[in-house]
Amino acid sequence: MKAYFSHIYQAVSSILIGMGITGRHMFQKPVTIQYPEQRLQLPERERNRLFVDMEDCIGCDQCAKACPVNCIELKTIKAVPGDIVGKTGLTSQGKKKALFVPTFTIDFAKCCYCQLCVFPCPTECIFMTDVFEFSDFKRAGLKYEFSDMTAEQTAEKKMKAEEYALEQAKKKEEAAKAAASSKSSSAAEKKAAEAKKSEAPPPEDLTQTEDNKNKEV
Numbered sequence: 001m002k003a004y005f006s007h008i009y010q011a012v013s014s015i016l017i018g019m020g021i022t023g024r025h026m027f028q029k030p031v032t033i034q035y036p037e038q039r040l041q042l043p044e045r046e047r048n049r050l051f052v053d054m055e056d057c058i059g060c061d062q063c064a065k066a067c068p069v070n071c072i073e074l075k076t077i078k079a080v081p082g083d084i085v086g087k088t089g090l091t092s093q094g095k096k097k098a099l100f101v102p103t104f105t106i107d108f109a110k111c112c113y114c115q116l117c118v119f120p121c122p123t124e125c126i127f128m129t130d131v132f133e134f135s136d137f138k139r140a141g142l143k144y145e146f147s148d149m150t151a152e153q154t155a156e157k158k159m160k161a162e163e164y165a166l167e168q169a170k171k172k173e174e175a176a177k178a179a180a181s182s183k184s185s186s187a188a189e190k191k192a193a194e195a196k197k198s199e200a201p202p203p204e205d206l207t208q209t210e211d212n213k214n215k216e217v
């Protein structure tokens with residue numbers, strides 16, 4: 001009998017406690033956000049899609065080396081003397097740019113948003129943005145290219161760099177040849193001088209000749 005009433009008490013009290021909680025929430029402000037019509041302000045350090053400001057990128061490859069999943073692909077071409085990389089040849093901090101960057105791809109299908117690529121960048125040109133809505137129907141659509149160099153520009157810069165490298169190698173070869181020939185001619189001169197020296201009479205003979213000369217006088 002005692003157990004019977006105890007069960008009734010427990011059932012009624014638990015219903016009352018639950019209804020009490022429901023009743024309290026009925027008078028609170030709703031917390032549901034009607035996304036996408038309503039959007040919350042994201043925290044400052046939120047990690048979302050990366051962006052690369054190519055005007056400041058010097059092609060140093062530090063970001064790609066730091067990436068744990070190899071989702072950054074970078075290709076560079078050396079600028080020849082007289083070539084201006086980008087609009088001014090300088091970054092916004094005044095650093096000289098010596099490399100063209102025809103390819104700077106980030107595969108966001110692989111990216112784990114760890115932000116490790118951001119910290120080593122010497123010009124702070126790769127950073128996280130607040131863009132988080134960039135899903136795609138195809139995996140390939142998540143590969144983002146940040147370089148704006150055209151295929152023609154890339155081919156031209158590549159050819160220039162190759163020609164310059166060939167020219168430099170030729171110059172180096174000629175300089176080495178010239179150095180080798182000057183070395184061999186100086187060795188020949190040294191040899192000739194030594195041979196001449198060995199043909200000359202010994203110093204005693206010279207003394208004798210001087211004595212004879214004196215006697216004759």
Ligand code: SF4
Nearest residue numbers: 067111112114115117
């Ligand atoms: S956030 Fe991490 S995974 Fe994504 S590109 Fe940068 S280093 Fe690679």
Ligand code: SF4
Nearest residue numbers: 057058060061063121
């Ligand atoms: S670390 Fe910065 S400057 Fe260097 S290649 Fe990456 S984005 Fe460009």
